[in-house]
Amino acid sequence: MSSETVPKTPYLIVRNGRFYFDMRVPEDVLDAYNAKFKRNDGANRETGTIRVSLKTKDRKQALRLLGEKLSFYLARFDELRRSDDAEADFQAKVRRHELSRLSRAELERLVFGYYRDVLRPAAISPPIDSEDRAELVEEWTDTLARVQDRRDEEGNERVQNTADHVLLKAGWPSTRTKVKDTGPNPPGIEDGVQIIARHLATVDVDRTAERYRDLIGLVRRASVEGSRLALAQLNGTAFMPADPLFATGFNLADANDKLGPLISEALALWKKGSGVQGGRKPRELTAMEAASAVQRFKELHGDIRIGEITKKRVQEFVAAISALPSRLPKKFSKMTLPELLREDLTAYPQRAPATINKAFTLLSAMVEHARKRSDLEEASSWPNHFPSAWVEGDDNEGGDREPFSSDDLKRIFVDGPVHRQGKRQTGGRGEAQYWLPLLALFTGARLSELGQLRVCDVQADDGGIAFISIGTSGGRKVKTKTSIRKVPIHPELKLMGFLAYVELRRGEGGAEATLWPLLRSAEGRAHTAAWSQWWGNYQGRKPISIADRAKVFHSFRHLFKDMCRDAGLSEDVHDALTGHAVGRNVGRGYGSGHSVSRLFAEMSKVKAPVDLSHLHTTKVASADPGVL
Known part of the structure; x- marks a missing residue:
């Protein structure tokens, strides 16, 4: 069902020609609203929005009905605020230690109250004499500099103490912390003997919680604005609010919408x-x-x-x-x-x-x-x-990537411990550390494309020519539509035993098995993120020692393009191999593209700038390198 926003008319949308009233419930009354009114009132508890059909397709009539609906709901929100339902709901969250459930509006209200009741009166209190004035200017200037500088330890401590004070004043539960008495002992008790400690009340809150960090940010803003106001008063200059949250006459609910x-x-x-x-x-x-x-x-x-x-x-x-x-x-x-x-x-x-x-x-x-x-x-x-x-x-x-040089390839594949000595490092995730660099060199594929490969993605055409299918099947992701392609297996990869490795994985896990069973990253990160980080460290360490920041794993892709040009491949062919867009030549977009056999013939012309024959295996050296 399509939806169209009507320009310059807040709270009004049209769907399939019919007009609807649409508005968001203010955050400071959202929970109270959901608790008091049923879902059939038009409110969606999940999104916090009210959407009600105006039952008309006439715009003039819709505008008249819009005003009635808006007045009705605004009055309802005001009634909730006056009835203290929102305050009662807030106090219930406070009693249950539910910091994560406090809405942004409730945090803003807390801090705005602190600014209005504490900071602002302190900022506009006139000093007694010029000496006091000078001392206060120095104090407020220091406070402003410290709370603005997030690297200042004392300033951060001030802001945190203020945030804790705001929560305690709102009724947040406190805990008492023992503090050892470091002063002289009373008569009759030897010095050095620990006696009853003092107990200091502190707020009982998780300071690592995201909502607490939001509170810290709001308190910092209040401290900055209060310091600016105090300095303006002390210097006799006009004060212009810089933060809309603490402007005079500020209406929180109205401002949040605007x-x-x-x-x-x-x-x-x-x-x-x-x-x-x-x-x-x-x-x-x-x-x-x-x-x-x-x-x-x-x-x-x-x-x-x-x-x-x-x-x-x-x-x-x-x-x-x-x-x-x-x-x-x-x-x-x-x-x-x-x-x-x-x-x-x-x-x-x-x-x-x-x-x-x-x-x-x-x-x-x-x-x-x-x-x-x-x-x-x-x-x-x-x-x-x-x-x-x-x-x-x-x-x-480091803004641009550069291709690896011949000397770089020698360091990686001739001198490197993974390819020269057959060593396997934990961060390299098993055989991924051996094959991913070689596949990138001889296919020009992206690391993200190679890291998602399964056994069934290595296929053969009707003539038996082996190729890698890069696409979206099996939940795989590609960068663009042109990234979906078939890349023939380079003869060098066959001689190195890549197809034999694929068959080994087929026997271990079946056709749907991943080619890299140990390849994984932390939740929420790209599948190859951890491996990419390992590669950066691997190529930077001895004996490889490639320190140029412009040279990363993606440099294999740049080198492959140069190898294609050196081999005399036409631009449309190596664009087809690497999945690059066809540019402005509209004719190239017609048809199904180059056949696998044609691409294999062209791919076979591509040569690496260094001799890698030491990686060939004797079992496959005599076979046709193109056939699966």
């Missing part, structure tokens, strides 16, 4: 694609990379709304992720971005500009998608500063 979805909600919306049947969705690996970028952004700034992503926040994010190394050592892998920034990371190689810029590209795409899909008039004013945040870099800084 500022758009949270960045986490924008990610979820972007991952769904256009919503049209058959519409394009981001690839799984791309979605994982986008989720990683959003997570890092949230760690730095919290799960803020699209309309709150200012240029300054983007610039701070640029500086932060640019400081991260290309590969995080294991001891740092579970740290948040602010925690990482407090570590000394100078000993590790920096990220390539292309890697950093990809994160900005994905975040920018999410913002634009949220704008496009929103029916709010304010959506056009939501900022998107991510495109201007691109990091410039030279070609030699």
